Amino acid sequence: MSRKPLFDQLDGAIAALLAGSGAVPASVDASIEEMLRIALDLRELPAPEFKASLKTDLERKAQMSAKPVVFRPGFRTVTPYLHPQGPEFLDFLKNVFGAEETERTVMGPDRFHAELRIGDSMVMLGVGSGRTMPVVLELYVPNVDEVYKRAIDAGCRELQPVLDAHWEDGLRLGCVEDPTGDHWVIATHRSGSNYIPEGRSSLTASFVVKGAARLVEFMRQAFDASEVQRHEWPDGFYAAMKIGDSVVGVSEASNHEWMRPMPAMIYLYVPDCDAVYQRALRAGATSISPPADQNYGDRTGGVIDAWGNMWYMATPL
Amino acid sequence: MEQERLLIEAAQKDPGHFAELYDANFERIYAFIVRRVQDRHEAEDLTAEVFHHALANISRFEWRGVPFAVWLFRIAANAIADRRRRTRQTVDPRLAEDLDQSSWRDIERRATLFQLVNNLPEDQRSVLVKRFVEQKNVSEIAREFGRSEGAIKQLQFRALKNLKARVGGRHE
Numbered sequence: 001m002s003r004k005p006l007f008d009q010l011d012g013a014i015a016a017l018l019a020g021s022g023a024v025p026a027s028v029d030a031s032i033e034e035m036l037r038i039a040l041d042l043r044e045l046p047a048p049e050f051k052a053s054l055k056t057d058l059e060r061k062a063q064m065s066a067k068p069v070v071f072r073p074g075f076r077t078v079t080p081y082l083h084p085q086g087p088e089f090l091d092f093l094k095n096v097f098g099a100e101e102t103e104r105t106v107m108g109p110d111r112f113h114a115e116l117r118i119g120d121s122m123v124m125l126g127v128g129s130g131r132t133m134p135v136v137l138e139l140y141v142p143n144v145d146e147v148y149k150r151a152i153d154a155g156c157r158e159l160q161p162v163l164d165a166h167w168e169d170g171l172r173l174g175c176v177e178d179p180t181g182d183h184w185v186i187a188t189h190r191s192g193s194n195y196i197p198e199g200r201s202s203l204t205a206s207f208v209v210k211g212a213a214r215l216v217e218f219m220r221q222a223f224d225a226s227e228v229q230r231h232e233w234p235d236g237f238y239a240a241m242k243i244g245d246s247v248v249g250v251s252e253a254s255n256h257e258w259m260r261p262m263p264a265m266i267y268l269y270v271p272d273c274d275a276v277y278q279r280a281l282r283a284g285a286t287s288i289s290p291p292a293d294q295n296y297g298d299r300t301g302g303v304i305d306a307w308g309n310m311w312y313m314a315t316p317l
Numbered sequence: 318m319e320q321e322r323l324l325i326e327a328a329q330k331d332p333g334h335f336a337e338l339y340d341a342n343f344e345r346i347y348a349f350i351v352r353r354v355q356d357r358h359e360a361e362d363l364t365a366e367v368f369h370h371a372l373a374n375i376s377r378f379e380w381r382g383v384p385f386a387v388w389l390f391r392i393a394a395n396a397i398a399d400r401r402r403r404t405r406q407t408v409d410p411r412l413a414e415d416l417d418q419s420s421w422r423d424i425e426r427r428a429t430l431f432q433l434v435n436n437l438p439e440d441q442r443s444v445l446v447k448r449f450v451e452q453k454n455v456s457e458i459a460r461e462f463g464r465s466e467g468a469i470k471q472l473q474f475r476a477l478k479n480l481k482a483r484v485g486g487r488h489e
Binding site for chain 2: 015032034035039041043044047050054055058059061062063198199213226228232242
C-alpha cells in the first residue's frame with residue numbers, strides 16, 4: 001500500500017472509513033494519518049443545503065413575527081371561533097368572564113356574527129349558525145377561584161374543581177363546561193409578576209385530538225408553528241404551539257371526561273392567506289373554501305384538517 | 318462575549334437578527350446532536366427543532382454571561398431526550414447534564430472543522446460534500462464533474478491537506 005501515491009492511499013482509507021470502519025488504518029503512510037483523523041470527523045459534516053434551507057425557514061419565520069400584519073385592534077394571529085345556539089351566550093361571556101362586545105353583524109333571522117374581547121384576547125362567535133362544535137379554551141384570569149365560582153353559578157358544569165397544578169409551579173386552575181358544551185380551563189399563574197405566563201395571552205384555543213403528535217407536525221408544516229412548552233404523561237402529552245404571535249394548545253385525547261376529542265375552529269390572521277392555504281393543503285388538509293375577498297374586509301380561505309379542526313386563514317384587504 | 322450579548326439583544330428586539338446567532342452556532346449544535354443520534358436525517362430534524370424553538374423563545378432568554386450555545390445545547394439535549402421517550406428508547410441521563418470541558422472542546426473542534434470546509438476553494442469543498450455528505454465514490458464524482466478519477470482524488474487530497482494546515486494541529 002505504501003508504494004501507491006499518497007492521494008490513492010488516502011482515498012482507499014477514506015473508502016474504508018465510509019464503509020463503516022471507525023478507525024484510521026494502521027498501514028497508511030504516517031503523513032496522511034492526521035488527514036484521516038479529519039476524514040473520520042467529516043463523516044458527520046452537515047449538508048450545506050440543509051444549513052441554507054433551515055436558515056431560510058428561520059428568516060421567513062422571523063420576518064413573520066417581526067412584521068405582524070396590522071389587524072383590527074386587539075386581534076392576534078389566532079382567534080377561536082365558537083358556535084353558540086343563541087344570543088344568551090354573549091351574556092354568559094360578559095357576566096362570567098367580563099367579556100366586552102366589540103362587533104355584531106346580523107346574518108339573518110336569529111343569526112349573527114359577534115366579536116368579543118376577553119382580557120387581552122378576542123373571540124369570534126357565529127350565533128345561531130346551526131353548527132355544533134364545542135371547543136376547549138384556556139383562559140387566564142386574575143383570580144381563578146372567583147371566576148370559577150361565577151361560572152358554576154351561571155350554570156356551568158363542574159369538570160375539575162380548582163386545584164394547584166402539580167405539573168407546573170404556581171399554576172392554579174379549574175375546568176368547567178359551559179351551556180354550549182365548550183370546556184373552559186380557567187387558570188391563574190401565581191409564580192410570576194403577571195397572572196398570565198410570559199408568552200401567553202388571556203385566551204388560548206386548545207385542540208384535544210387522537211394522534212396529537214401528528215397534529216403538531218401538521219401545524220409545523222402548515223402554519224410554521226413551533227413548540228414552546230410540553231407536559232407529558234404516560235399515555236399522552238400537552239404541547240403549546242406558537243403560531244405568529246399566539247399560542248394554541250394541543251392535547252392527546254383520552255377517556256377522561258375533559259380530555260375527549262374536541263376539534264376546534266380557528267380564525268387565523270396571516271400576512272398571505274393564499275400562501276398559507278396552499279401550505280395547509282400540501283400538509284394534508286382538505287379545502288373548505290379557497291381564498292376569496294370577503295365583504296367584511298378580509299381575504300379568507302378555509303381548510304379542515306384530518307382531525308376535524310377548521311382553519312380559516314385571513315389577510316386584511 | 319460582549320459581541321454575543323449584543324447579537325442576542327438585537328435578536329430580542331428584532332427577530333430578523335436571529336440569523337446571525339444561527340450562523341454563529343449552527344455547526345456547534347449540529348456537531349452536538351449528530352454525535353449523539355448517529356443519524357443524519359434525525360440530526361437535521363433535531364437541529365431544525367432546536368433553532369425553531371430558540372427563535373420562538375428568544376425573548377425569554379436572559380443574559381447571564383454564559384455562552385448562548387449553552388442554552389442551545391440544553392434545548393438540544395431536551396429535544397433528543399423527548400424524541401427518545403416518544404420512541405420508547407432509553408434516555409441517557411447524561412444528556413441533561415452540563416457539558417464537561419472535554420465534551421465542549423470536542424464539539425468546538427468538530428464545529429470549527431465544519432466551518433473550515435466552507436472556506437475551502439469551491440472545487441475542494443464540493444468534492445468533500447459529495448464524498449462525505451452524499452457518500453458518493455470517486456468514480457461517481459468524477460462523472461458528475463467531468464474530470465478523471467485521479468483529478469478527484471487529488472482534489473480530495475488537497476482539501477484534507479488544507480484542512481490539516483488550517484486546523485493547525487488541534488485535531489487530535
